[in-house]
Amino acid sequence: MVLSPAVHEPPGPPRTAERCLESARTLSTPTTGGLPQVHTWLRDRARANEFTTTPVPFAELDGWSFAPDTGDLVHRSGGFFRIRGMRVTGAAGPVPQWSQPVIDQPEIGVLGMLAKRIDGVLCLLVQAKMEPGNINMLQLSPTVQATRSNFLRLHGGAATRYLEYFTEPGRGRVLADVLHSEQGGSFYRKRNRNIIVETDEDVPLHDDYRWLTVGQLHALLREDNMVNMDARTVLACLPWDTTEAGPDDAAAQDTTDVQSWLNDAKSRSSLVSRLVPLTEVEHWRRTERAIGHEDDRYFQVIGTAVRATNREVGAWSQPLIAPRGRGVVAFLVSRARGRTEVLVQARAEGGTPDTVELGPTVQCVPANFHGLPDRHQPRYLDLVRDAAPGRVLYDTLLSEEGGRFYQAENRYLLVEADDEVRDAATPPGFRWIPLRQLHTLVRHSGYLNVEARSLLACLQQSA
């Protein structure tokens, strides 16, 4: 799956674009080594550390219990997160109102990527991180990936490595710093701080961490379940021209029309979502081992026991969200009008902080739509799933965050639209947007949802 350079940033000042492509394509420096060395390192880290996740009954969760008054699943510290209920009303579509379990975590986590120029090439310090929900145990994560509860050491364990670069002012040059949402179908108004800080300091290197070039990370994005969700959303925020701290030339692109279209969708949406006690959630059943929907759709909340040798604490237990099917997340892409454009959807989700954000063309778990009439099937799903191989620019299995999701693997696709699709009238709620405008908007909160940001990172992959 190779994206031609034309997918990137035509037109633009050639010098800037060239410099950027060069930086993004650099697959190694004398210090980072080539991709084979990266794989060797990952195998070593997997061997050096022990990490097991075992689903257990809720009663065996250490420190977690169902609150007597609300039925919420809470930690005895009052920290980390809670499984509560969310009631959604006024939604568009076939189901105008529902209630469901949701993760409530009213604190801002840090997703911090430390950057440094090594041999003149911008490199990022990634972590070989094990998370309980990872389908393959170990994935590449940002330098720091920590909730506030974690870095305040609520768990009583070790300090978060490299955190000081992101919490102490003046430790480096900030290349990006944006609060972004997470999955609006599972989190209630959660947001994380996506930060990239460039340092000139000598950075002590722990065995679980390694400098990779941006080009290496983009190449690794084409491997199944390799680059985790947090690394993808931070990568999406990287200024295109990484040789300058400022907004790249994409910022000169006017986004007023897109903002207006999105605000129109927001103001038309009558969706209201509120937290409710978990006991008030309807059509969901709690057993000893799972909270699941009576139709066995959507997801289950399960309990897990975790053992690790390379985390802040050696053993813990926690709830996780286990999806009931594999999702499809896709952008239709067009280069028909002399610039790269993607087809976005104004997508309302119950847990999205401001209700509606720009999402991918397709974002669904097809199994959830089994048995529903054709008119309720997701738009463009067939088109991306059945695309001719020549039109598929990217097709990789990527995981959602393994600290909250259990083996949540989705198929991410970039599919080139044919002229007929590109020229057809877009249905309500869909719009073609130049890639450059997405690059401008991703520097601010509230525009791109997490799935769209993942795809944006994949769109930037080169070589």
Next chain:
Amino acid sequence: MVLSPAVHEPPGPPRTAERCLESARTLSTPTTGGLPQVHTWLRDRARANEFTTTPVPFAELDGWSFAPDTGDLVHRSGGFFRIRGMRVTGAAGPVPQWSQPVIDQPEIGVLGMLAKRIDGVLCLLVQAKMEPGNINMLQLSPTVQATRSNFLRLHGGAATRYLEYFTEPGRGRVLADVLHSEQGGSFYRKRNRNIIVETDEDVPLHDDYRWLTVGQLHALLREDNMVNMDARTVLACLPWDTTEAGPDDAAAQDTTDVQSWLNDAKSRSSLVSRLVPLTEVEHWRRTERAIGHEDDRYFQVIGTAVRATNREVGAWSQPLIAPRGRGVVAFLVSRARGRTEVLVQARAEGGTPDTVELGPTVQCVPANFHGLPDRHQPRYLDLVRDAAPGRVLYDTLLSEEGGRFYQAENRYLLVEADDEVRDAATPPGFRWIPLRQLHTLVRHSGYLNVEARSLLACLQQSA
């Protein structure tokens, strides 16, 4: 109070800045007439229409009542807004937690300003609007100022004039479209859509509406209680160079550092606010005529009966928020470093959608701090209140939104800081920011609070 041109946008491409200053300073066109004609029109409109607001006991409010289960003050339609309770925990400062009444209105209102070039000068269509809480009955408001309940005609009255320019796509060129917050001390996560649409159409002119040049509006901003809050926040979103739809050259200014500083404040804040039933609010008492704090600070919720001849319906009643004292809202301004900078505060408020936004240097009701020790007095309050006259660039009484606030009049100030203040270390939570960066940030949600946006509009006033 004259702002020298240097306050505006030095440095910058001279042609753009000159064009802009020229447009902003134009005080009349053959069609709009001069300022005296504007005042004559306003007097005529006041005479032509009858409008009275009378405080009444809650029991006499038509259609409003206290819900038996929650004690919330609600309308029988379920629409408009509700007075509910808000519980705030984890706040910084002397009072870490409290509960209070709050306006809950989970819908997006439209603040729409229609623009048109008349005789080559950009003009805005303003409305002489009467609102029940206005201290002087009539103030200048945007072309459209309507909640969704209003423009869906939940009140059973007449349609909102000129609404179609803002709700039908393609009726004009969108110059700005941003969702902005309202007062975080009184509203729970309320936001309005600030839109400016430029039209080429012939616009039928109703008696209560009039085209004003941007220069006229800026001049009128220097009159007490003349330009209402909604008009001010929309004006703040006007691109500086109104001859181009795109972001002005201020967008080229890098805002990454400011974003990072604000996100740091957001992630350090542990403030969490949640809606609760009004009956659960502590230290507030409800009488027949008011809900007030037991110390008689902050504000009261009162009921009012309204009669009007020029609104969608002729008579109605509604609750209003009546502040217990006059506020001070001020920016310290500096031109010491060759560009205009203002001292902003990262301000956490319970009802702010994402908790922390950039606020003015000073934003308080001094009476609320009577009797508190010196260390709890608002920073910089003395400095702006006791500034030498030569340093006061702007000093005008402006009202908060008369549709929700009863006679809420605040003193808005722009005060030039002396070199000593400018060069001193800023206390935590304060930061000098170039005006150009505020112009960039105000084009997106979640950065500037409503008081800072008002001051930004005042900073743009010229001549």
